[in-house]
Amino acid sequence: MSTTTTTVPVLEARDLVKRYGHVTAMDGCDFELRDREILAVIGDNGAGKSTLIKALSGAIIPDEGTILLDGEEVNFHGPLDAQRQGIETVYQDLAVAPALTIAENLFLGREVRRGGVAGKWFRMLAKRQMQREARAHMDELKIGIRSMRQAVETLSGGQRQGVAVARSAAFARHVVIMDEPTAALGVKESRMVLDLILRIRDRGLPVILISHNMPHVFEVSDRIHIQRLGRRAALVETKSISMPDAVAIMTGAKSGEIAA
Amino acid sequence: MVETTPTPIDEEVPEAEAGPSVLTRLFGISALGPFIALILVGAFFTLKSDRFLTGTNLSLVMQQTIEVGTLAIGQTLIILTAGIDLSCGAVMALGSIVMTKLAVESGVNPILAIVLGIAACVAFGLLNGGLVTFVKLPAFIVTLGTLNIAFALTHIYSGEATISGLPGAMTWLGDTFQIGGTAVTYGTVVMLGMYAVTWFVLTQAPVGRHVYALGNNPEAVRLAGVHVRRLLIGVYGTAGLIYGIAALLLVARTQVGDPAAGQTDNLDSITAVVLGGTSLFGGRGSVIGTLIGALIVSCIRNGLTLLGVDSIYQVLITGILVIVAVAVDQLTRRRSR
Numbered sequence: 001m002s003t004t005t006t007t008v009p010v011l012e013a014r015d016l017v018k019r020y021g022h023v024t025a026m027d028g029c030d031f032e033l034r035d036r037e038i039l040a041v042i043g044d045n046g047a048g049k050s051t052l053i054k055a056l057s058g059a060i061i062p063d064e065g066t067i068l069l070d071g072e073e074v075n076f077h078g079p080l081d082a083q084r085q086g087i088e089t090v091y092q093d094l095a096v097a098p099a100l101t102i103a104e105n106l107f108l109g110r111e112v113r114r115g116g117v118a119g120k121w122f123r124m125l126a127k128r129q130m131q132r133e134a135r136a137h138m139d140e141l142k143i144g145i146r147s148m149r150q151a152v153e154t155l156s157g158g159q160r161q162g163v164a165v166a167r168s169a170a171f172a173r174h175v176v177i178m179d180e181p182t183a184a185l186g187v188k189e190s191r192m193v194l195d196l197i198l199r200i201r202d203r204g205l206p207v208i209l210i211s212h213n214m215p216h217v218f219e220v221s222d223r224i225h226i227q228r229l230g231r232r233a234a235l236v237e238t239k240s241i242s243m244p245d246a247v248a249i250m251t252g253a254k255s256g257e258i259a260a
Numbered sequence: 261m262v263e264t265t266p267t268p269i270d271e272e273v274p275e276a277e278a279g280p281s282v283l284t285r286l287f288g289i290s291a292l293g294p295f296i297a298l299i300l301v302g303a304f305f306t307l308k309s310d311r312f313l314t315g316t317n318l319s320l321v322m323q324q325t326i327e328v329g330t331l332a333i334g335q336t337l338i339i340l341t342a343g344i345d346l347s348c349g350a351v352m353a354l355g356s357i358v359m360t361k362l363a364v365e366s367g368v369n370p371i372l373a374i375v376l377g378i379a380a381c382v383a384f385g386l387l388n389g390g391l392v393t394f395v396k397l398p399a400f401i402v403t404l405g406t407l408n409i410a411f412a413l414t415h416i417y418s419g420e421a422t423i424s425g426l427p428g429a430m431t432w433l434g435d436t437f438q439i440g441g442t443a444v445t446y447g448t449v450v451m452l453g454m455y456a457v458t459w460f461v462l463t464q465a466p467v468g469r470h471v472y473a474l475g476n477n478p479e480a481v482r483l484a485g486v487h488v489r490r491l492l493i494g495v496y497g498t499a500g501l502i503y504g505i506a507a508l509l510l511v512a513r514t515q516v517g518d519p520a521a522g523q524t525d526n527l528d529s530i531t532a533v534v535l536g537g538t539s540l541f542g543g544r545g546s547v548i549g550t551l552i553g554a555l556i557v558s559c560i561r562n563g564l565t566l567l568g569v570d571s572i573y574q575v576l577i578t579g580i581l582v583i584v585a586v587a588v589d590q591l592t593r594r595r596s597r
Contacts, residue, residue: 079483079485083485089483095477095479095480095484096480097472097473097477097480097543098476099472099476099543099544100469100472100473100476104469104473105480108469108480108481108486109470109481109484109485109486110484110485111466111469113466122460122464122465123464123465123466123467124464124465125465125466125469
């Protein structure tokens with residue numbers, strides 16, 4: 001990883017501050033995501049983890065600090081801004097519409113319309129095309145589902161999360177953010193989602209993984225960002241730190257360092 | 261067909277992964293049951309009465325379906341978003357009084373009067389939508405309030421008087437034309453046209469998919485970047501427009517402006533929606549199902565009348581049917597989980 005230190009990080013944040021009344025959720029927080037890496041973000045409850053992620057995905061606007069995408073400063077005014085810049089987020093609460101089909105969920109809000117008069121004047125959906133493309137995206141991530149016309153509610157929890165992940169991977173051009181993607185899943189289904197995360201990175205997209213599950217973090221991540229008291233307590237390569245040490249930094253029992 | 265391509269399966273795939281059958285594709289999964297029910301009802305009355313399955317009688321059934329059938333289109337849109345509209349009948353009555361009174365007593369150009377009557381309904385739709393969307397009040401409470409407001413305004417403005425002597429521009433939709441010796445009103449055609457347009461938008465256009473998704477999981481729709489508030493206001497406003505057209509159809513059929521019209525139409529339209537297989541929890545159902553639901557109610561009423569059964573039994577049977585329909589819907593859904 002030392003060779004990549006000279007390249008510009010894909011997503012970077014400097015000195016982010018966010019206050020809610022008297023509570024300071026982020027207090028000069030830094031962040032760095034490199035290309036083609038899985039960066040785990042861990043931290044105790046109240047460490048400002050989700051505030052950081054919300055700032056990076058455009059869900060909140062920080063009071064101070066700068067966010068840089070490919071080295072250029074960006075100002076997100078909402079989740080849509082971040083999406084337009086190619087940052088996609090998968091939320092833990094399975095943000096899919098159960099009664100809609102897989103294809104419809106994949107293209108929700110980004111429907112493809114037919115060409116010509118049918119699409120322009122009558123706003124007709126290009127259903128076949130969307131089913132075909134949905135199939136391609138799902139196959140690429142090796143999510144085995146036979147019909148794209150199947151309602152999402154007929155799928156298992158893992159498959160549903162697969163749909164949400166495929167959706168993000170399909171539209172993300174820069175970054176995929178995953179907020180506790182395995183929290184609601186069983187062992188076997190978590191396994192499937194972890195494999196998906198690895199496949200997305202191998203396809204060339206960096207992934208930010210927020211998780212409470214230390215074994216999952218240590219299994220798939222390349223680096224770990226440890227959040228504590230509203231700032232980054234440590235940024236370490238996963239293979240250079242042990243699980244107990246990471247937890248110690250997280251809880252403040254041990255001080256961390258920012259490794260390059 | 262893309263769907264038939266074999267693909268690696270990482271885990272057990274639940275049942276029903278094959279594409280929907282021709283029948284379900286034609287009616288939508290939720291409308292198949294109601295369609296069978298309609299056929300059974302029709303068959304029953306055909307066996308019991310010679311007069312049921314005649315062109316004249318079926319044309320009458322369609323005419324009796326017009327107001328509730330049209331209101332139920334707007335009701336379907338709102339219920340699909342997990343809302344409900346108790347005000348639709350009262351709003352329609354207000355629209356009909358506004359257009360007839362303006363034309364007959366204030367000498368307003370009939371076309372302008374119609375437009376203003378419909379505009380009154382749209383305004384109520386937007387009021388409902390605005391309160392649900394921005395003040396975040398439950399649709400049930402909002403429309404319970406606007407039901408009373410519209411009802412009161414109708415009676416205040418009309419002075420409890422029925423308005424007659426309407427201009428031809430307001431009544432021509434009640435005129436008939438012949439199809440194979442059967443007289444069909446233009447109003448029936450308008451209603452069926454509105455069903456066709458709504459079906460098209462709901463199933464073939466992006467905004468239709470968003471309406472379903474909104475009833476399913478509003479958060480998913482917001483995160484998908486859809487302008488949720490605009491969508492919800494749009495649904496209620498569109499429903500208001502539909503109620504306005506229902507007001508015109510009502511006036512055309514009855515040839516008067518009646519302040520007492522439509523008092524049970526709100527519940528009747530909900531009955532039609534529910535019998536048509538649309539879930540009261542939102543996100544599931546079809547507008548074709550609603551048409552079938554409205555026809556079931558009309559057929560039962562008409563058939564029982566032909567058999568000489570007291571009209572209070574029609575109400576009784578409709579009530580039982582609604583509960584059975586919702587129960588069947590719930591049980592089948594629970595089993596499919």
